[in-house]
Amino acid sequence: MALQVTVTNATNLPNIEKFGKIDPQATIVFQGSKKRTEVIKEELNPVWNQKFEWDLGGKPLESHDEIEVYVKDWERVGRNRLLGTARVPLKDLMKSKSHATHCNVNLVDGSKRATQAYITLHLKYEPPKKAGSGDSGADEGEIY
Numbered sequence: 001m002a003l004q005v006t007v008t009n010a011t012n013l014p015n016i017e018k019f020g021k022i023d024p025q026a027t028i029v030f031q032g033s034k035k036r037t038e039v040i041k042e043e044l045n046p047v048w049n050q051k052f053e054w055d056l057g058g059k060p061l062e063s064h065d066e067i068e069v070y071v072k073d074w075e076r077v078g079r080n081r082l083l084g085t086a087r088v089p090l091k092d093l094m095k096s097k098s099h100a101t102h103c104n105v106n107l108v109d110g111s112k113r114a115t116q117a118y119i120t121l122h123l124k125y126e127p128p129k130k131a132g133s134g135d136s137g138a139d140e141g142e143i144y
């Protein structure tokens with residue numbers, strides 16, 4: 001059982017850099033566990049195409065589950081600065097028959113005001129299997 005999030009790209013990020021352009025990096029937080037994309041240097045429309053997976057440890061998703069998205073400007077010195085953030089509820093993902101959804105999410109700034117920026121995510125949920133063949137071991141034979 002797992003949740004997969006592919007961070008495809010972001011568009012129209014605000015350029016808060018005084019010289020040159022921002023260096024965006026996206027962070028996805030699910031149940032307190034963080035995953036980060038690469039930093040893309042000097043780009044307002046970064047393309048990451050990176051896939052992350054969270055093992056659900058045998059627990060199915062619940063309807064109040066959500067992921068948090070943060071896009072920050074990477075800084076060589078000092079703290080990275082927030083460009084936009086969003087919360088994405090996973091309810092639709094659970095309801096979807098294919099257990100996969102594609103979403104284009106509007107980012108809000110640190111004061112929760114809408115920005116012109118969007119991030120595109122692809123979500124996939126591997127729900128619990130119906131028949132309970134709980135014990136693994138079936139795939140282990142090939143090692144020897």
Ligand SMILES: [Ca+2]
Nearest residue numbers: 023073074075
């Ligand atoms: Ca920077």
